[in-house]
Amino acid sequence: MVRVGYGLLRIDSNAPEVKVRIDEQPKGVWKAGTEPLDVQSPSGPHKLTVLSDGRKTFEGMIDVPRGQVLPVHVKMIPRYPRGAAWTQAIIGAAVIGTAAYFGNESNKIYDQLDEDRKSGRLESGDSRATKGRWFAVGADAGFAVGGVLGILATYNFIKDPLPPSSVRSDKPVEFDDPRKSQPVALRAPLGPQQQRLRLARPEPALPPPSISVGKVGVDAQGVMIGGTF
């Protein structure tokens, strides 16, 4: 007997909804609470891409078995939030923009003062000098604050403590194997103690079968066997 040249991927995930691509070709969408998504593909290694909103995209190679069904459980990890980084970046950019304006104004005032000095028209205590000095202080302070915010934003853009999305495959099953697994939503495996507890739990007692012999009703005759299961 020869196996067919294709297999099935039976895909489910922990995410509410995932889009599945095999070798960059869309193959379907799986939603939580529905049957696993069966994707037929020629046997052999293929690139599997699983996407979900707000979660890290999974990309990896998977080996499709010949004439078998490969249950694949995709664990989609949420993307690390970047709100703080964006906030820092925006505020930093605004502060640096303001600082650049102050710096430009300061430079303009300085140029005016320098030109007036060269033409002999600059007076001691020129009020523009005080204004320009404060602009320069403001610009430098703005650049410092903006720089710190920029560095923080960069760090927070780079920082990602969460693992990447991953897949776990079960043992392939035959196409017509009645014992083929029906993948369900991922559940943490039971620990040894839980398994022991589960084994030790007594089966609910069945009610004993009831047997009546002889006359049941007022006028009944014969034998009746009754039971409850």
Added chain:
Amino acid sequence: MRTALCLTLLGALSLGCSWSRYDDVTENAPIVLLNRPKQLNDGFGSSLATATPPDGPMLLVGGAPLSSGGAVFSLGSGDSPSTEARDTGHCLDSPDACYFSSSPVALQGAKGPQETRNLCFVDGAGVASKGKGVVVRCEDDNVEYALPLPEAAASLLDFSIDNAQPTLFQFGADHGKNPLLLATAEEEKGVWFYPSLSQKFVEIPHPSNNKGLWAPGKRVLAVARVGDEGRLLAVGEPTAGSVRLFYAADGLTPSYVGCLGGTSGFGRSLATGPVVRGDDDDELVIADDHLVYVFDGARLASLPPATDSACSLGGLPEATLVTSFGCGSTKNISGCDGSDFGAALAVGDLDGDGDGEVVVGAPLMTVRHTERAGALIIYDVEPPATGSKRQIYDFLDIAFLSSADQDDQLGRSIALPNLGDRQLLVAGAPGGGKAALFYCPSFLPAELAGGRCK
């Protein structure tokens, strides 16, 4: 994205500014503002007077006439003046009546109560050392005294003091040693003078009035030096548009030599000083409502005694009117119409070349879009072109405050203290309560430019 962010950050940081560079650029600035004494809280810079005794030039900066007083500053010989007043006793904080003039003058050599003084300032009229008259305060030892007044002026001053009604006295003096002091009271009908080193007045009768009385009203006075002892006395009556001239060859007995005029506002400001090269005699500079005229002082003084009282610029001998010039605009100043061009005048050798420049105040000029900030326009008078006897003038420079404020009115008053090798331009901006020393005009030769001009 990270690279772009880093580049942006670096680019922005490269725009960082040093604030200490402002200290460098403003240190030893070319223009120095004198500090206004706290007692002088009204119109600081309304008037200026200067003289140069042996210990360096002194400058009197006056406040609002009649309601304020003046303070004297020592300017030193270099470019490091004292910006704090050394004497604030000029009609300030005095228990006696003292009516500060709008035209105080400096007397480099004056007859004091006991002895001759090196430097005194004529402040106004009032009471000094228990005497009534023209108030004079000397810098040698801050001694004050009062010069006697003609009878009519004395009566006016008595009335003013008794009724606490200030009255304005005006003065003029030449710029040399032991000057002649010319005086008048606007509400009174007399003009008189004090000869050099004298406390005795000599009255000047009006030449066209049988009683010799002058018409009440604003009068502007100036004295020009002609020859060793000669003085040309000029009495401007801007309301009438005329300037009457008297010449005293010996400095004691003036004779009427004529009347210049004929244009609107002629005589509203006067100045004297040597303008034409190769001539030590003073020229007489007169402003009307639009133009500034430069007259040769020696030629005016040589005019024969006049019998005609008419006022005109016609009929003057050739080359007596040296030149005349009007207002002009540049990219920095504008608004000649209504600039009050000619509100103040001064003559001095600002570039040390031996002849004088004419400085004209335009206190209502717009400076860098700041209205009524005021400016000073400086002209040089060059020798006549070949074949012409008319001098030509050359626009030299404009002076204004770099951070001028609206209504500063720089140029209401001008003085030119002598620094030895050249004269320094000083101007008052009473609207802003400022008095500014301009050390670095653009035409200053490099060898005379000090540290402030680097």
